[in-house]
Amino acid sequence: xxxxxxxxxxxxxGAYEAGVTVATAYPGTPSTEITETISxxxxxxxxxxxxxxxxxxxxxxxxxxxxxxxxxMKHVGxxxxxxxxxxxxxxxxxxxxxxxxxxxxxxxxxxxxxxxxYYALAAKIxxxxxxxxxxxxxxxxxxxxxxxxxxxxxxxxxxTRVAHTRGVVIVGERKTAPLWDYVKNFSKxxxxxxxxxxxxxxxxxxxxxxxxxxxxxxxxxMYVDQHADTPGDTLADTHTQTQxxxxxxxxxxxxxxxxxxxxxIAYQYAREVFGEVSYLKLGMVHPLPERLVVDFAQGREExxxxxxxxxxxxxxxxxxxxxxxxKKLFPAxxxxxxxxxxxxxxxxxxxxxxxxxxxxxxxxxxxxxPPVLCPGCPHRGVFYVLKKLGLTVLGDIGxxxxxxLPPTGAMDACICMGASIGMLxxxxxxxxxxxxxxxxxxxxxxxxxxxxxxxxxxxxxNKGRGTVIILDNNTTGMTGHQNHPGxxxxxxxxxxxxxxxxxxxxxxxxxxxxxxxxxxxxxxxxAVKEEVQAEDPSVIIARRPCVLLDRSKTRVLVRVDEEKxxxxxxxxxxxxxxxxxxxxxxxxxxxxxxxxTLCTGCMLxxxxxxxxxxxxxxx
Amino acid sequence: MGAQIKDELTxxxxxxxxxxxxxxxxxxGGQGILFAARVLGxxxxxxxxxxxxxxxxxxxxxxxxxxxxxxxxxxxxxxVVEKGRCDLLVAFEELEGLRWLDHLCxxxxxILNRQRIDPxxxxxxxxxxxxxxxxxxxxxxxxxxxxxxxxxxxxCGSLRTVNTVLLGLTARFLPVEEEIWLETLAEVxxxxxxxxxxxxxxxxxxxTQPSGQA
Ligand SMILES: Cc1ncc(C[n+]2csc(CCOP(=O)(O)OP(=O)(O)O)c2C)c(N)n1
Numbered sequence: 147x148x149x150x151x152x153x154x155x156x157x158x159x160g161a162y163e164a165g166v167t168v169a170t171a172y173p174g175t176p177s178t179e180i181t182e183t184i185s186x187x188x189x190x191x192x193x194x195x196x197x198x199x200x201x202x203x204x205x206x207x208x209x210x211x212x213x214x215x216x217x218x219m220k221h222v223g224x225x226x227x228x229x230x231x232x233x234x235x236x237x238x239x240x241x242x243x244x245x246x247x248x249x250x251x252x253x254x255x256x257x258x259x260x261x262x263x264y265y266a267l268a269a270k271i272x273x274x275x276x277x278x279x280x281x282x283x284x285x286x287x288x289x290x291x292x293x294x295x296x297x298x299x300x301x302x303x304x305x306t307r308v309a310h311t312r313g314v315v316i317v318g319e320r321k322t323a324p325l326w327d328y329v330k331n332f333s334k335x336x337x338x339x340x341x342x343x344x345x346x347x348x349x350x351x352x353x354x355x356x357x358x359x360x361x362x363x364x365x366x367x368m369y370v371d372q373h374a375d376t377p378g379d380t381l382a383d384t385h386t387q388t389q390x391x392x393x394x395x396x397x398x399x400x401x402x403x404x405x406x407x408x409x410x411i412a413y414q415y416a417r418e419v420f421g422e423v424s425y426l427k428l429g430m431v432h433p434l435p436e437r438l439v440v441d442f443a444q445g446r447e448e449x450x451x452x453x454x455x456x457x458x459x460x461x462x463x464x465x466x467x468x469x470x471x472x473k474k475l476f477p478a479x480x481x482x483x484x485x486x487x488x489x490x491x492x493x494x495x496x497x498x499x500x501x502x503x504x505x506x507x508x509x510x511x512x513x514x515x516p517p518v519l520c521p522g523c524p525h526r527g528v529f530y531v532l533k534k535l536g537l538t539v540l541g542d543i544g545x546x547x548x549x550x551l552p553p554t555g556a557m558d559a560c561i562c563m564g565a566s567i568g569m570l571x572x573x574x575x576x577x578x579x580x581x582x583x584x585x586x587x588x589x590x591x592x593x594x595x596x597x598x599x600x601x602x603x604x605x606x607x608n609k610g611r612g613t614v615i616i617l618d619n620n621t622t623g624m625t626g627h628q629n630h631p632g633x634x635x636x637x638x639x640x641x642x643x644x645x646x647x648x649x650x651x652x653x654x655x656x657x658x659x660x661x662x663x664x665x666x667x668x669x670x671x672x673a674v675k676e677e678v679q680a681e682d683p684s685v686i687i688a689r690r691p692c693v694l695l696d697r698s699k700t701r702v703l704v705r706v707d708e709e710k711x712x713x714x715x716x717x718x719x720x721x722x723x724x725x726x727x728x729x730x731x732x733x734x735x736x737x738x739x740x741x742x743t744l745c746t747g748c749m750l751x752x753x754x755x756x757x758x759x760x761x762x763x764x765x
Numbered sequence: 766m767g768a769q770i771k772d773e774l775t776x777x778x779x780x781x782x783x784x785x786x787x788x789x790x791x792x793x794g795g796q797g798i799l800f801a802a803r804v805l806g807x808x809x810x811x812x813x814x815x816x817x818x819x820x821x822x823x824x825x826x827x828x829x830x831x832x833x834x835x836x837x838x839x840x841x842x843x844x845v846v847e848k849g850r851c852d853l854l855v856a857f858e859e860l861e862g863l864r865w866l867d868h869l870c871x872x873x874x875x876i877l878n879r880q881r882i883d884p885x886x887x888x889x890x891x892x893x894x895x896x897x898x899x900x901x902x903x904x905x906x907x908x909x910x911x912x913x914x915x916x917x918x919x920x921c922g923s924l925r926t927v928n929t930v931l932l933g934l935t936a937r938f939l940p941v942e943e944e945i946w947l948e949t950l951a952e953v954x955x956x957x958x959x960x961x962x963x964x965x966x967x968x969x970x971x972x973t974q975p976s977g978q979a
Contacts (some may be wrong), residue, residue: 150807150816175822254821278817311844312806312818417842485847512864513892515793515884517827545827553889626822718889723828726883727890736890 151315153308156279157246158183159315160286163218164242165323166190168208171199171595173625174220175255176309177248181218185637186759189320194628194637197563197596198223202230202245202669209243209299210335212289212326214338218246221262222562226597228265231299234267235334236345238297238352240326242290248304252481257543259479262303262460266432270349272356273301273432274394275410279313283431288365288394290323294358296352303431305454307411307481353433353516360435363394394429395438403447407439407459407470416452418484419491434462443468451477454482519548520722522693522746524619527664529554530586530720530750531671537586537678540573540599542566544590545623553721557588564589564597571610582611585677589614592622592630592645599650604654606683613677613684616647617664619692627694651685658684665690667753694747701765702747705739710759713738717751717760725751785838787846788935791865792857794831797928800953802833804932805939809837812941819844828885830861833844836918837948846885855916855935858882859898861964876934877926878914910934910974917968923958926965933969938967943970 151159157180161169164708169192171181186190186711195201198219204218221226224247231245247265261460265275276285289300292755333341399422408416409428416425426442428434443449443463451460451472460472475490476482519526529549532539533556540555541547542565548562550557559569566587574582589598594616622628629635634644651659658680662673670688677684713735717725724744729736740751752760790798790806799820806818814844820898821831823947834846851869855876856862859977877899886892895901914930921930929950936946947963954962 150803150809150810150818152820162952179822227912307819307844310820310822312803312816312820313844314810314816414842414844483845484843488847511892512895513860513884514885515828515830515860515864516886517794517829520828548827570949618915721889723885723888726888729890 147317149205149315149317150281150312152179152310153276153279153282153284153304154179154248154284154310155183156313156315156745157218157286157302157304158187159317160283161244162187162190163283163320164287164290165212166203166214166216166320167323167325168192168213169216169218170195170204170208170523171218172196172198172201172223173622173628174198174223174248175625176250176306177218177220177223177246177304178628179309179734180246181637184216187727192637194630196631198227199230202227202234205243205245206230206234206239209239209241210237210328212241212324212328214242214323216246216286217246220256221247221249221260222256222258223247224262224265225260225562231265231271232269233337233342234299234338235271236342236346236348236349236684238345239299240297242293242323242630243247243299244286244289244293244301244302246286246302246304247453248306248309250306252306254306257560259455261303261458261703263431263454264456266301266303267458270353271301271432272296272430273303274429275431276302276308277410277413277427279311279315281429282308283315283317284365285394288360288363288429292356292363296356296711297738298352303410305411321747334603339686348509357433357436360395360430360433361438363430364392365394365429366392368409389544389558395435396427396429397438397442398425398427399484400424403445404450405442405448406450407442407454408465410454412452412454412482415454415484415487418451418471418553419487420450429460431459433541434466436466438464440466452476452487455479462562468751471727481763515546516520516551518551518721518723520693521744522721522748524664524688524693525549525571526554526720526722526748527667527670527750528615528617528688529556530754531674532556532586532588533719534671535678536582536584537674538573538581540566540569540585540587542587542589543624544617545619546590546617547624551570551721553719563593567598567601567605567612567614570612571605571608571615574610574612575608579611582613586674586678587612587613587614589616590623591616591618591620591632592628595631595645599654602656602685603654604649611681611683612731613674613680613686614660615674615686615688616651616716617764618647618689621692621695624696627692647687651687655682656685658682659687660684661687661689663690664688665748665750667750676739693748699728702749702762703742703745703765704740704747704749704752704760705742705763706740707761708737711738711759712757713761714756716756717754719754720750722751785836785841786939787851787870788835788855789846789851789865789868790833790835790855790857791861792831792878793861794828796831796857797925798831798833801928801932801935802835804946804949804953805835805935806837807953808936808941808945809835809939811945811949814838815841817841817844821972827941830864832861832865850958852876853932853935853938856902857931860884862902863898865893866902866905869906874908874938875902875906876910876912876931877902878912878931880913880915880927892966904910910972912969912972912974914969917972918965920963921965921968923961923965926958926961929954929965930969930972933966934968934972935969937970938971946970
């Protein structure tokens with residue numbers, strides 16, 4: 147059957163068909179929909195772990211326990227999970243373990259552009275890279291067969307344009323994977339130095355075998371029985387008709403003497419621009435199929451390596467003595483879109499195109515439309531108060547990072563999940579205890595549980611006096627409202643044990659713990675002032691659910707009394723999209739108006755107006 | 766550098782697969798663009814085309830610009846529509862129509878929803894919303910359909926079907942039959958919203974501009 151599937155849905159489908167019984171993850175764009183899709187397959191146990199390291203450890207246990215297991219995360223999540231990854235490469239697994247990591251070239255929703263392929267190189271495990279939704283499904287099945295055949299975790303790297311593009315996918319049936327016996331094997335799974343030294347040699351042998359297999363590894367066995375009863379829906383339908391199409395690393399012979407080595411989404415872009423030349427499309431980018439690559443390169447007059455991001459393939463091709471054109475011509479930063487490829491090959495625009503571009507750009511500046519905190523967002527008031535108090539704010543990652551933008555602009559740093567608390571503590575140690583009176587850390591609830599608890603432990607243990615504000619909106623907002631341990635509900639929305647943030651803060655030794663409503667500005671301001679002054683470390687939990695979780699509750703809204711409004715614009719300091727400046731042509735001053743379709747009745751602007759000009763009305 | 770490839774591409778500057786139809790849906794987070802894109806893609810698949818639909822998730826959805834590319838044809842490679850190659854630009858909001866205008870091909874078609882959603886710089890009085898967007902678009906496009914989809918959606922019983930009204934209008938210009946559209950809609954739309962969606966789709970499909978506007 148043919149379906150239109152998101153790359154991420156196709157990954158989930160592949161895992162389902164491969165007989166996966168355990169799936170673990172921590173959300174992160176662009177990987178999140180994989181696990182959300184899996185949660186709809188009742189045959190698979192699946193969970194949101196508190197962070198990626200735990201997700202991978204749970205997956206490792208399940209795989210060593212004999213099952214087929216999928217673990218998914220975004221690229222930066224693999225930094226968090228790197229520790230178990232590197233040693234799992236030594237121990238190997240028992241059942242199959244596939245780790246899907248979604249990179250984000252162009253940084254649509256990420257803080258960096260790191261390239262997961264280097265992890266495969268460093269951890270000495272294979273990495274597959276699908277180029278469309280069909281391959282997402284196919285490669286997951288292939289990854290499991292590789293994982294079990296070579297007894298190692300397999301990485302599958304997606305990029306945003308693969309993960310978030312719908313494409314045509316031919317699907318098959320689920321096959322039940324055996325639950326392999328679990329047998330105690332001390333020298334394989336207990337990585338004391340003596341055992342690790344032995345496994346280290348096995349890793350090298352495995353990689354050599356994998357590199358050899360890569361020359362001819364076929365997707366075919368994945369299909370043989372799965373499509374048996376639907377002869378029309380074969381792989382040959384999906385790809386073009388030849389036998390070589392069943393190769394994980396495939397050669398597409400074309401016209402002329404130009405050739406391209408490529409993989410992943412870059413393959414699609416290259417096809418778009420180069421047309422019918424010859425391609426070596428790598429499905430497995432690590433380890434490289436050396437023989438295949440060298441043969442392919444032989445006698446080419448012009449050989450290009452087209453890869454998005456770093457020169458990962460290029461460096462290795464050059465080490466094999468192959469002359470290729472890569473990053474010398476194509477950029478290493480941002481997305482390698484077809485337009486970029488064209489420009490680099492053909493040079494800048496022609497005269498006609500320049501003229502046409504000019505005609506299109508005859509408009510004055512087109513205003514930008516930056517993302518903003520939603521109307522009624524509970525984070526907004528916190529940033530207003532922090533800015534008002536002029537504090538240094540060590541920030542973290544989540545919707546609340548938008549508090550860094552004007553007009554609130556109350557954030558000094560944001561590096562990675564959980565970093566805020568450690569950075570606050572470090573700044574205090576560098577600049578002296580008085581600094582703690584002028585700074586706070588701000589961290590979301592999901593982020594605090596992900597990796598803030600250890601930072602807070604450090605701050606208390608090493609006698610910091612910093613103040614940590616936990617923005618508890620009872621969800622993982624930024625990535626689309628996933629549950630986490632603090633919500634009391636699991637991935638499938640079933641009630642479960644709930645982590646209590648107040649108790650956690652107290653348990654690591656914080657004595658000053660306050661819970662405040664972030665809509666009550668006066669109270670919030672008082673709490674922040676008090677706690678930053680205090681000699682002891684403190685935690686303020688700003689608690690109010692994300693406004694998107696329940697919209698039905700908003701029965702009130704506000705209106706501006708034009709008589710009283712002096713257009714002082716103090717209400718604009720919170721940057722609420724529902725509070726707008728309206729100006730008729732020629733009018734100098736303008737008026738404040740409330741957009742009633744956007745207003746949720748949070749009453750922040752009412753509290754800011756010194757003239758009582760914004761008043762509450764029932765809907 | 767690149768001499769060979771230039772020759773091989775028969776001096777043709779844009780050798781991309783000619784038979785691929787390129788659509789851009791542009792608007793603001795919350796306008797239901799992803800749903801419309803999904804229906805477009807699914808209908809094209811039902812008709813037997815190869816299809817790619819790219820979506821935007823995450824950061825951009827917090828009130829930011831949202832864009833989706835829909836490409837279908839015999840064989841589709843890249844999931845993105847390049848500048849100057851969009852056959853049909855469906856602007857769910859005026860400013861977003863303007864923003865993506867440079868992607869339109871010569872003689873391309875624009876469907877412009879007469880809705881204005883101010884972005885933050887305009888709300889806070891720091892920037893002005895561009896004036897006379899339809900006129901600017903008309904200067905550049907081969908043809909323009911102006912439609913007040915919000916009003917039509919309201920008449921259908923749910924303001925949230927703006928996307929389906931625009932979808933219906935878009936459908937009229939595509940080589941897919943009405944039955945296939947309605948079938949796809951029934952498959953993709955949530956069951957309890959199906960009736961209003963079907964109505965909204967038909968209103969869009971049968972829409973004609975008041976004379977004097979085109
Ligand atoms: C290591 C890592 N994993 C995942 C992500 C993706 N991500 C960004 S913010 C965030 C959590 C946001 O939740 P929360 O802290 O509760 O803040 P909210 O968005 O709800 O305000 C996640 C999972 C990331 N940036 N880094």
